[in-house]
Amino acid sequence: MSNARPLNADTLGELGEAAFGAMCAKAGLVANKATRDRAGWDFRVEVPNSALPTSVPADKRAIPDPFVFQIKTMWHGGTHFTASLISLERLAKSSEPAFILVLTIDEDRNERDAFLIHMGDKVLDLVLKRLTRDTQKGGVTNRQKVRLSKDASWLPVPLVAEDIIAAGRDICVRYAGSSIYAIAKDNQLRKAGYGPYPFKVSMTVEAASTSELIQAALGLKPLRATNMYGTEERFGITRPLSPPMGTTGTITVTPTKGHDCRLFFRKDKSSIPVTRSGDIFAPALRVAEFRQMQFLVKSDPLKMHLLMSGTFNLDMPDLRDERKPIGWWKEIYDIFDILSCDNGSIEVYVDGMTKLFAANNISASFGADDRKRISHFHKVITAADALLKRTGHTDLALTFDDIITSQDDILTCIQLITEIGTTFSCDLDSPASTLDVEFDMAEPGVFIQALKIGPISIHYCACADIAFRRTEMDGAILEGTTTQSGILRPDGGEDIYKFSEICAREAGAKCRITFEGFGKSVLQSGDQ
Numbered sequence: 001m002s003n004a005r006p007l008n009a010d011t012l013g014e015l016g017e018a019a020f021g022a023m024c025a026k027a028g029l030v031a032n033k034a035t036r037d038r039a040g041w042d043f044r045v046e047v048p049n050s051a052l053p054t055s056v057p058a059d060k061r062a063i064p065d066p067f068v069f070q071i072k073t074m075w076h077g078g079t080h081f082t083a084s085l086i087s088l089e090r091l092a093k094s095s096e097p098a099f100i101l102v103l104t105i106d107e108d109r110n111e112r113d114a115f116l117i118h119m120g121d122k123v124l125d126l127v128l129k130r131l132t133r134d135t136q137k138g139g140v141t142n143r144q145k146v147r148l149s150k151d152a153s154w155l156p157v158p159l160v161a162e163d164i165i166a167a168g169r170d171i172c173v174r175y176a177g178s179s180i181y182a183i184a185k186d187n188q189l190r191k192a193g194y195g196p197y198p199f200k201v202s203m204t205v206e207a208a209s210t211s212e213l214i215q216a217a218l219g220l221k222p223l224r225a226t227n228m229y230g231t232e233e234r235f236g237i238t239r240p241l242s243p244p245m246g247t248t249g250t251i252t253v254t255p256t257k258g259h260d261c262r263l264f265f266r267k268d269k270s271s272i273p274v275t276r277s278g279d280i281f282a283p284a285l286r287v288a289e290f291r292q293m294q295f296l297v298k299s300d301p302l303k304m305h306l307l308m309s310g311t312f313n314l315d316m317p318d319l320r321d322e323r324k325p326i327g328w329w330k331e332i333y334d335i336f337d338i339l340s341c342d343n344g345s346i347e348v349y350v351d352g353m354t355k356l357f358a359a360n361n362i363s364a365s366f367g368a369d370d371r372k373r374i375s376h377f378h379k380v381i382t383a384a385d386a387l388l389k390r391t392g393h394t395d396l397a398l399t400f401d402d403i404i405t406s407q408d409d410i411l412t413c414i415q416l417i418t419e420i421g422t423t424f425s426c427d428l429d430s431p432a433s434t435l436d437v438e439f440d441m442a443e444p445g446v447f448i449q450a451l452k453i454g455p456i457s458i459h460y461c462a463c464a465d466i467a468f469r470r471t472e473m474d475g476a477i478l479e480g481t482t483t484q485s486g487i488l489r490p491d492g493g494e495d496i497y498k499f500s501e502i503c504a505r506e507a508g509a510k511c512r513i514t515f516e517g518f519g520k521s522v523l524q525s526g527d528q
Helices: 009-027 085-092 121-136 161-176 181-191 210-217 326-339 368-391 400-404 407-418 496-507
Strands: 030-033 043-046 067-075 080-084 098-105 111-118 145-149 194-206 223-234 237-240 249-251 259-266 274-281 294-299 302-307 311-315 345-350 354-360 423-427 443-453 456-471 475-490 511-516 520-525
Touching: 009 030, 009 043, 009 067, 009 098, 009 161, 067 080, 067 085, 080 085, 085 098, 085 121, 085 145, 111 121, 111 161, 121 145, 121 181, 121 237, 161 181, 210 223, 210 294, 259 294, 259 326, 274 326, 311 354, 326 345, 326 368, 326 400, 368 400, 368 407, 368 443, 368 456, 368 475, 400 407, 407 443, 407 456, 407 475, 443 475, 443 496, 456 496, 475 496, 496 511
Parallel strands: 067 098, 443 511
Antiparallel strands: 030 043, 043 067, 080 145, 098 111, 194 223, 223 237, 223 249, 259 274, 259 345, 274 294, 294 302, 302 311, 345 354, 423 475, 443 456, 456 475, 511 520
16 A cells, blocks of 8 residues: 555545545435535435435425535545535535535545534534634634644444435434424524624613603603614624614614502592502612603503602503403403592502602693593493393403493493483384383383394393383384383394293283394294
8 A cells, every 4th residue: 555645635635525526426325516616515416216205195295305515525534525605605605505525534545434414503603703703803714724623523324325424314303303404504603703692782871860860761851862873792802793783863762561450549538449450660860869760651552651750650451352251341441440530549659668659639630531432431431331241141251342331231221221211212113003001001021132242142031111102194102111121131042022922921011012133123022
């Protein structure tokens, strides 16, 4: 055996590439060789069509990922090689599984060993660190080289293409974990070299007053920023943010960690309060006097800005997209009703029962129209809450529109079935001359109607003394006065006439008026 090593680097490289190509051909793998080595890889290896999975329908089977290889050949016993930084960059940033295959050759030009280097994990970090450093030093060109020395990242593999591919697949599975290889690679590319707080921004903020600065710190208003400059630290190297940020802008703070608190809302001093838990946020600023201090309180969906001078601002939430049980709606509108009444008060407690804030007579925050609207909605929602409790629908999720769309029917129903002495009247569809009733004579009867709240229907019965009156043009009206509490049942698929019959019998009614659906009335005598 000769001790001479007559081959130059190019010829040695061609020998290794030829050896790998022969291995792939022997294994029946499709090894496409790069005609020009400018993209970082020498071979792109795929399984042949004959090896595609047949255990599942062809339209559903997954095609195995191709592997890209750069072949590095060195004399047996060597411990390192060098490679172009740009070539390693392209190889390392590939979304396809990428490897360097190191082949060692002895003086007789025989392959002796093979090592597989995955372009991920430690090796990818090495490449990214060099790219970061050399960019800071003036840029990356084709002249920069990287020396890769033999270490644990060099996996020994047999000189058999099938075993090399199998080892590569095992590496990819471990690297990706429960994810997909391309996603795992992207995560490492984005996160490698960064610490927990890698970004820093300096700026000058402008505020008209201390109060405005405090409000900005609570996230209640933005601040204008000038002289903005940002840096990032990667692999211990600090550099300007890329792409660079503008020099002026608007800064908005979002508080993320608050302190537990309890909120008490009272309609007057002697009333039972509505209580809620919440989070209170303090600005990271010092003030000369406590009266200058301001806080932000969040108790979903409420957000309140507290001023230690004894006033507060309520951020009225947009509740149109909320879908909540009726009890949630009632609690929110109980609070709105308290805040809009003349004697309403709010107290905030922290650390158990330490009072931090109190405000009385707080209705001045609301205009006359707002107060009137809140009072009406509170009345409707309170009535709906009472009805749904009686029918067992307290867990039913409703939108605000579900409730308010039926507001007139809800108020009519609650009044007819709960308030004795309520008077009502309605026009009858039938001409007076066709009605077999005694006119102008009140007698016990039942008035049956259906009510819809959101997705559910409710049948209700008003028990009343009912009289029939003639009107002009042979018309007729019904007039009634409720005499006892009414009856309420969920629809449950029950026929409204069956419900009407049961109610009339239980109430001892002489007549019953049944509305079909939500409109037409039908007159029936109580003993039918």
